[in-house]
Amino acid sequence: xxxxxxxxxxALGLGLWCGFRNDLSLKNVAAEREQQKKYDEEVKLINEAxxxxxxxxxxxxxxxxxxxxxxxxxxPKLDFAELILNAxxxxxxxxx
Numbered sequence: 001x002x003x004x005x006x007x008x009x010x011a012l013g014l015g016l017w018c019g020f021r022n023d024l025s026l027k028n029v030a031a032e033r034e035q036q037k038k039y040d041e042e043v044k045l046i047n048e049a050x051x052x053x054x055x056x057x058x059x060x061x062x063x064x065x066x067x068x069x070x071x072x073x074x075x076p077k078l079d080f081a082e083l084i085l086n087a088x089x090x091x092x093x094x095x096x
Contacts, residue, residue: 071083
């Protein structure tokens with residue numbers, strides 16, 4: 001009779017332990033999902049804010065290329081690197 005009681009209480013203890021472990025794992029999964037949901041919402045809000053900012057402050061478009069014929073060196077918006085690269089490219093075109 002005592003062997004039967006040991007088996008019963010062992011099964012009860014095992015059931016309680018498995019239930020507790022299952023409950024903890026389910027709570028952890030739910031917490032991770034909630035955290036991911038909050039993160040996704042923040043990312044969505046950041047992307048919306050970026051789009052609104054882009055609408056309010058459009059990027060100034062530079063001219064595609066700096067013409068080598070009409071160069072004003074006193075112009076504060078003159079991009080010297082682009083000017084030099086265009087000059088080199090035009091030299092490559094004439095030598096080819």
